[in-house]
Amino acid sequence: xxxxxxxxxxxxxxxxxxxxxxxxxxxxxxxxxxxxxxxxxxxxxxxxxxxxxxxxxxxxxxxxxxxxxxxxxxxxxxxxxxxxxxxxxxxxxxxxxxxxxxxxxxxxxxxxxxxxxxxxxxxxxxxxxxxxxxxxxxxxxxxxxxxxxxxxxxxxxxxxxxxxxxxxxxxxxxxxxxxxxxxxxxxxxxxxxxxxxxxxxxxxxxxxxxxxxxxxxxxxxxxxxxxxxxxxxxxxxxxxxxxxxxxxxxxxxxxxxxxxxxxxxxxxxxxxxxxxxxxxxxxxxxxxxxxxxxxxxxxxxxxxxxxxxxxxxxxxxxxxxxx
Amino acid sequence: xxxxxxxxxxxxxxxxxxxxxxxxxxxxxxxxxxxxxxxxxxxxxxxxxxxxxxxxxxxxxxxxxxxxxxxxxxxxxxxxxxxxxxxxxxxxxxxxxxxxxxxxxxxxxxxxxxxxxxxxxxxxxxxxxxxxxxxxxxxxxxxxxxxxxxxxxxxxxxxxxxxxxxxxxxxxxxxxxxxxxxxxxxxxxxxxxxxxxxxxxxxxxxxxxxxxxxxxxxxxxxxxxxxxxxxxxxxxxxxxxxxxxxxxxxxxxxxxxxxxxxxxxxxxxxxxxxxxxxxxxxxxxxxxxxxxxxxxxxxxxxxxxxxxxxxxxxxxxxxxxxxxxxxxxxx
Numbered sequence: 303x304x305x306x307x308x309x310x311x312x313x314x315x316x317x318x319x320x321x322x323x324x325x326x327x328x329x330x331x332x333x334x335x336x337x338x339x340x341x342x343x344x345x346x347x348x349x350x351x352x353x354x355x356x357x358x359x360x361x362x363x364x365x366x367x368x369x370x371x372x373x374x375x376x377x378x379x380x381x382x383x384x385x386x387x388x389x390x391x392x393x394x395x396x397x398x399x400x401x402x403x404x405x406x407x408x409x410x411x412x413x414x415x416x417x418x419x420x421x422x423x424x425x426x427x428x429x430x431x432x433x434x435x436x437x438x439x440x441x442x443x444x445x446x447x448x449x450x451x452x453x454x455x456x457x458x459x460x461x462x463x464x465x466x467x468x469x470x471x472x473x474x475x476x477x478x479x480x481x482x483x484x485x486x487x488x489x490x491x492x493x494x495x496x497x498x499x500x501x502x503x504x505x506x507x508x509x510x511x512x513x514x515x516x517x518x519x520x521x522x523x524x525x526x527x528x529x530x531x532x533x534x535x536x537x538x539x540x541x542x543x544x545x546x547x548x549x550x551x552x553x554x555x556x557x558x559x560x561x562x563x564x565x566x567x568x569x570x571x572x573x574x575x576x577x578x579x580x581x582x583x584x585x586x587x588x589x590x591x592x593x594x595x596x597x598x599x600x601x602x603x604x605x606x607x608x609x610x611x612x613x614x615x616x617x618x619x620x621x622x623x624x625x
Numbered sequence: 626x627x628x629x630x631x632x633x634x635x636x637x638x639x640x641x642x643x644x645x646x647x648x649x650x651x652x653x654x655x656x657x658x659x660x661x662x663x664x665x666x667x668x669x670x671x672x673x674x675x676x677x678x679x680x681x682x683x684x685x686x687x688x689x690x691x692x693x694x695x696x697x698x699x700x701x702x703x704x705x706x707x708x709x710x711x712x713x714x715x716x717x718x719x720x721x722x723x724x725x726x727x728x729x730x731x732x733x734x735x736x737x738x739x740x741x742x743x744x745x746x747x748x749x750x751x752x753x754x755x756x757x758x759x760x761x762x763x764x765x766x767x768x769x770x771x772x773x774x775x776x777x778x779x780x781x782x783x784x785x786x787x788x789x790x791x792x793x794x795x796x797x798x799x800x801x802x803x804x805x806x807x808x809x810x811x812x813x814x815x816x817x818x819x820x821x822x823x824x825x826x827x828x829x830x831x832x833x834x835x836x837x838x839x840x841x842x843x844x845x846x847x848x849x850x851x852x853x854x855x856x857x858x859x860x861x862x863x864x865x866x867x868x869x870x871x872x873x874x875x876x877x878x879x880x881x882x883x884x885x886x887x888x889x890x891x892x893x894x895x896x897x898x899x900x901x902x903x904x905x906x907x908x909x910x911x912x913x914x915x916x917x918x919x920x921x922x923x924x925x926x927x928x929x930x931x932x933x934x935x936x937x938x939x940x941x942x943x944x945x946x947x948x949x950x951x952x953x954x955x956x
Contacts, residue, residue, distance in 0.1 A: 365694075396729060396730050399728055399731045406730040413694070413734070414734065423690065424687060425693050425697060428697070432698045432700040436700060455686050458682070459684075461682055462684070462688065622766050624736075
């Protein structure tokens with residue numbers, strides 16, 4: 303690691319902090335009853351989204367999940383349109399029609415979050431099929447959780463992706479929990495072995511280490527562009543909040559000690575911050591200034607979204623069909 | 626004019642659109658060398674190659690999901706679902722994913738894909754290969770649904786479906802693949818949401834879909850000999866529905882029977898009959914009658930299967946009673 307990549311490292315740090323800050327604000331909006339519905343926090347998993355998306359271009363596509371704010375930010379979305387969407391406002395990425403679970407930001411290649419667990423596996427693989435058929439060079443990353451490995455669709459699409467050598471990377475964010483159940487109670491055998499059964503090269507990486515995630519993804523993206531895909535990556539990570547923001551009393555399935563251990567000893571932002579300072583890439587003061595600037599951005603975006611207009615009721619039956 | 630089979634008409638429509646637009650491709654089980662079990666797609670792989678005519682594993686949710694993703698990112702897939710009964714397998718991909726992307730994204734994402742599949746009983750194929758499930762998908766906002774009643778409609782509707790920017794489901798009656806009809810050599814498209822008045826009449830209107838148009842026409846022939854004048858209308862697409870043409874006819878004739886091969890309860894016939902009641906009530910001289918398939922799983926035995934679907938005789942019998950002013954409480 304050398305200082306020549308300083309800009310990249312600082313951008314990665316900034317993006318991880320932006321995700322954490324976005325989520326802290328979203329959680330506050332829920333707790334203060336300002337946000338309609340529920341939302342699923344990405345906090346704790348930042349190095350996964352950022353490590354992967356920093357290896358992609360705007361032409362590369364991703365599909366996201368119900369826990370999708372992190373992917374959306376990491377792929378380049380703005381706070382303002384995201385908060386507007388969370389609050390159901392006209393200026394949201396989906397004009398308020400999608401909400402937290404369906405944020406899509408096509409301008410940066412985000413094909414959208416999906417509220418059906420595993421629901422976007424076909425879409426991601428189809429995007430890769432399109433790239434191959436039309437001779438386009440982009441790569442698609444399919445984000446999904448460990449819980450989604452229980453869906454049959456995954457095995458159908460991995461089979462086709464492997465048969466046809468499609469440029470898709472299956473990124474399994476293993477945070478240990480399928481909603482309110484420990485994944486080890488519902489998943490037999492090894493997760494990577496599932497992909498290997500189809501002849502897909504599978505990797506396991508520390509999802510709290512943004513540099514490790516990024517280095518691996520860069521290699522795999524380059525190989526996908528050469529027609530060597532698909533690939534499967536299991537990213538070992540942790541979700542700091544419950545399944546959703548309302549899942550507060552959760553000791554019946556997860557201990558506070560376990561949560562404390564991950565937060566204190568394996569936090570991806572704290573780890574990377576320490577590394578940046580050790581390497582002399584940034585000083586503590588510079589990092590604090592960056593954090594403060596991001597917090598200010600988020601506060602302003604929240605205020606903007608709270609004051610923004612709801613869509614006119616006449617929009618309710620717009621966009622059912624495309625012209 | 627030359628006559629070709631419904632099967633040839635579908636094949637021609639797809640071939641023409643694949644020549645015209647390099648982003649159109651075809652995928653499904655046994656669509657390439659086999660050309661489907663009904664041989665509808667024979668010859669396409671020879672012209673367009675295995676890159677664009679793709680044999681898939683037997684993974685219906687998987688390959689329909691792939692089509693959704695390909696469509697969202699710039700291709701125009703045509704997916705072949707070997708039997709309409711397999712729609713149950715792909716409901717999430719079709720109804721949660723394809724149908725909703727445009728709306729959920731506030732109009733940013735589009736899903737220009739065609740799912741072609743089939744329907745129709747009396748082929749002795751029993752309960753899992755004989756259903757007519759158009760009502761299931763017609764219920765879902767965001768999907769369009771076409772039901773060709775002859776080779777002519779099959780070609781024109783398929784070409785329109787491929788060029789449409791929305792997910793379109795086309796139901797072909799599998800008993801009609803070898804039926805011939807006049808089809809022009811020159812290119813034509815049939816717009817969605819424009820019903821076809823097959824014959825004009827003054828006493829009663831038959832609104833019929835797909836192969837039920839043939840049933841309605843035969844019933845109309847029987848009734849003509851008895852002095853009952855029937856207007857027969859084929860909506861051609863049930864989503865969008867050409868309500869105006871149907872209403873205009875019923876306002877004129879004052880009686881209507883709606884005929885569709887899906888199950889009668891909560892079905893296509895119920896929806897159309899209800900709209901006629903709501904919007905032409907004061908023009909009606911008799912209740913609008915629904916005639917669908919019986920509310921039973923399709924039985925195997927020919928002795929049983931044949932009584933589950935409307936026939937020219939049962940349609941004519943109901944029409945006589947309506948025109949005679951008899952109160953009909955149930956078909």
